[in-house]
Structures are given as C-alpha cells and as structure tokens.
Amino acid sequence: MMLKLALRNLWGAGLRTVLNVAVLSFAFVAIIWLQGLYEGMNQQASQALLREAYGGGQYWHPLYDPYDPLSIIDSQGLLPVKIDSFVHRKQATAILLIQGTLYPQGRVQTVVISGIDPDQRVLDMPVDVLKIDDSDIPALLGTRMAKTCGLSTGDAVILRWRDRNGTFDARQIRIVEIMHTNVQMIDNGRVWIPLHKLQEMTLRPNEATLVVLDRSTTRTASADWTFHNTDELLQDIHELVKVKQIGGMVLYVILLFLAMLAIFDTQVLSIFRRRKEIGTLMALGMTRWQVVRLFTLEGALHGIFAALLAAIYGIPLLVIYARHGMQLTDAVDSMGISLGTQLYPVYSTGMILATVVIVLTTVTVVSYLPSRRIAKLKPTDALRGKRA
C-alpha cells in the first residue's frame, strides 16, 4: 500500500522526479565508470608487473631490499640448492644486480646493471636479443632509459663497474634493442646484459641477487633467501591505485552530493507543500511514523528508479567501453602507473553492488532526514497547512 502510494506520488510529481532520477542515474553510471577505470588500471598494471617483473613470486638475497638502492652493493650470492634446482629446471630465472655507471655522451648516469639469462622463459622480456656474440657486451634498454640517456639501437657506450674485489673496470657495451615496456621498474635506470657476462665481469660465477619464479611453479621453503609472493609484491601498485582512487573520489563525492542535494530539496519542498495531505493521512489513521516512512520511501524510490535507468543506458555503455578500452595519452605514464596506450576498465559485480548499496543507502538517509520532521508535526497544524 505504502509502495503504491509512494509510486503514485512520484508519478504525480512528474518532471521533478524525472530530473532527480536522471541526475542520480548519471551519478550511478559515472561512479561505476570511474571505479571501473581504477580497477582496470590496477589489474592492467598488476598483470604487466607479473608478466615482466614478478613472475610467480621472487626469492631475494637476504640483504636485498628494493627500497634501499644501497642494498644492492652487498646483495649478491650463490643460490641455495633448492632455488638453484628451480633455475636448472627452467622454472625460475636468476637475476644479478650490480651498481654501475654509464657514460652516455660524456654524461654520467648511475645505473643498475641487470644480468639475465637470454634463454629464460619466465619473464616476458625480449632478452633473447642478448644472445648475439660480439666483441662488445650486448645490452637491452627500456624506452624511458634510452630517452634519458639519449641512446638508440646500435649505439655504443662506456659502462663502468666494480668487481667482487672492489676493483673498477670499464668496457664498451652496445645497445642491441630498445624494448617497449609499461613496467617502469625494469626500465628506469636499468641496463640489461647477459647474466653469465655480468658474472664474469664481476668475478661472481653462479651468483645472483634475486630469482624470479615461473608463474606456474609453487614455492618451497628456502633457508636464508626470503620468498616474496605476488600479493606482497603487488602491494605497492594496489596502494598506488588506491591513492589515485581516493583522489578520484572527490569527483564522485561532488556528483553524489549534487544528486543528494536535488533529492533533499525535493523532499523538503514536498513535505512543505503537502502539509495538508500529511494532515489528512494522519486523520485517516496513519501514524506519524507511517507517514515518515511513506515520504522516506518516496525519496528512496528515486534511487531505485535511478539504478534501473542507469542499468538501461549504463550497461551497454560500460560494456562497449570495457570491450574497446580507452585511448590513453602519455600523460598517464607520468602518474606513476604505466598502462600502455589502451586502458580496459574492469567492472566487477562486487564493485557495482557496493556502489548501488552505497548510493541507495545515501538516498534513503537523505530522504529520511527531512521526513523525520513530519513526526514532530501536529495533525491539526498539518491540516491547517501550517509550518511545523
């Protein structure tokens, strides 16, 4: 009965209802759209990281700490037997990191020389180009790194490093390829050369800094090398996206606020204008709280209708969008998350449900707040059309 009356009243309000529902449905779609972008960003960046850097998890040398650049000075060592057997079975690949200096065009650039097996299949990196046998050391750079150093394919450049005894040595390396990657961590400040070459150069045979596990291999315990699973490794990117998401929230808080303002306004106006009707309902035997509920329901129904309307035009829109992705400009790269040129939003059921629940709850609360005043209204005053 309440529902029927509420629906009739909404219908009776005509254009006002339509406008409110339209604004609110727009808020729905915009919020879900934005959330989808962030979720897409998160997943896309995570996938790239797993493919190109984290694999199925990493074993770290006990002294290795990626957050402390100085830690790589001491974090080289022989692999524990268990981990070494993974590497032998090609289920993992070892990476040796050494601090070095590059001298491109007379400038000085501190780099992390990264040795990787050119035959490895664990990470999706074009390292097979390092197989070339040449007098120079073949090197692979990412596009960002190449740009910072002003280097391009075929260029030769001097690289200097210290071997295990602390003795400086320098040689010419040749850039054999510039790889395009969205993962900054394997790009910025990195010079990729064959692992065995680097081990030779530094007098560190069979040593490594970290070992990347194949994505299908499950870990086993190891003595002193610590295992870091993918959840742990991806923590940073998740956090980064979350931070951006909170930044993006400002937009939809404003959107939601505007939609709520419209509904609040409608409620206040409708309670003010329909005072006599409220009195009549009370005279007919409705309790005050029943009337409060009726008005709250009317307001809350805006939310339901908005959700339905949003579904009608929003679902096709979001589906198309998720399928075709969004063209990104280079600007996105500088936000700290690299995603490539195309971003595919991801809309999860949980996220959509959460959005619907949050919006509906807010609408209900916003509808309830002004309606609550009805409970303080005396039936006689309401019948006279007087203000509370």
Added chain:
Amino acid sequence: MADDNCIQTRDLVKDYSLGQQRVRALNHVTLNFVCGEFCGVVGPSGSGKTTLLNIMGSLDSPTSGRAIVLDRDIASLTHKEAAQLRNHHFGFIFQTFNLLPVYSVFENVEFPLLLLGYPASERKKMVLEALEWVKLTDKEKARPNQLSGGESQRVAVARAIVKKPKIVFADEPTANLDAQNSRHILNIMQSLNRQLQTTFIFSTHDEKVIQFLRRVVTLEDGRVTDDRVIENSGSES
C-alpha cells in the same frame, strides 16, 4: 445502543499561545453525545468549533479537562493509539475535501480500508457500496481534479463512512458547496446516520445544515451557550 455514551467532555479547556498572548479557544466545555446522534456545533467564527472537533477526533489534546471518546481518554493516548482510534472508529470530512490528489475516486475511498488491512475482494465490495450511497459509482476511475466541489465532498463522505466508523466528524462540510450540493450531502449523511447508526458531529454556521440537525450546540468564545434538541428535524426535502 442509541443511549450509549459516545463522547463526554468535562471542563474541556484549550489554550493556544500566540507569542506572549494566550488565547482560550475552549473554556470549560462540558458536553455529552450519545451514539447515533446527528448533532451540529454552531457559533461565530473563532468560537472554538474546529478546536472542539479536533480534540474529540483525537487530532489534538486538551490543555485541561477531559474528553472521553468511546471509553478512551483522549489526553492519555499516545500518538499511535490516537492514530489507531481514528483508523478504526472515526471518519473525517473537511471543508476543503482533502482528497489524495494522486489517487482515483475508488482508491481514495479504498484508502482507509487499506490501512485497516482488509483483503482486496472485501475492499472492492465495501468501496462500491460506499460509492453507491453517495451516488458516484460512475466516477470511480476519475481523479479528484476532474470532480466538481459537490462530487469531491461526496467522495470525502464515502471515504469517511466506507469503514462504517462509530463517529464521523465533519468540520464545515458544506462551506465550499452551493445550496443544492449542500442539501444533497446532508441527505446522504442523514440516511447513513439512520441506516448505520453512525454518529455525526458537524461544525457549521450554515443555516442549511442547521435545518437538518437533531441537536444544536452553540459555542461562543469557547463556551457552550446553548444546547438544544430539535424535534421533527430533517425534512427530506
């Protein structure tokens, strides 16, 4: 049955405060209404008629004194109990009709039955019966804004009596109607009063209404100045 005490008021006082000033709308009103009465409260504007009806109808509470309606003390009722009392036993008719604008005639009349939780089939029967009484069966689908004043008030009468309440309070029911419609409405109410033993209490200063009344209570400045029973009233003209 007709001798049962329906409404008793004892020294009923109602004060309104207007800023610093206090206005005494009812001044020690003591009245007794038995069930089945067809009674009018008359008096000049501002004499307290509406105030008295509202208190007896449990829409308002007295400042002091008592109003016992159907064995319930109005002053002691909670809001919910008062709503329940109105829901089950009272019908209201207003000067301005007060129909629910978004509902059809049928739905307006049906509304009190919905509140009482009658099943659909029974509701339909009762609504059609009530519309029959007020001769509006042909308008059941119309909206309030498509009705004349007289028709609107007949819908309001149907809405007030559809649940066969014990008491109907009618505050100036004919004030917005012409002579012919007023008479029509009063004829309807009179026959309902006879058929259903429904107690009708009016407030009015309309001479046309007064002709129909079997008892007239006169209020002046919140005081009862006259209370008389009229014999041979209600010429069915």
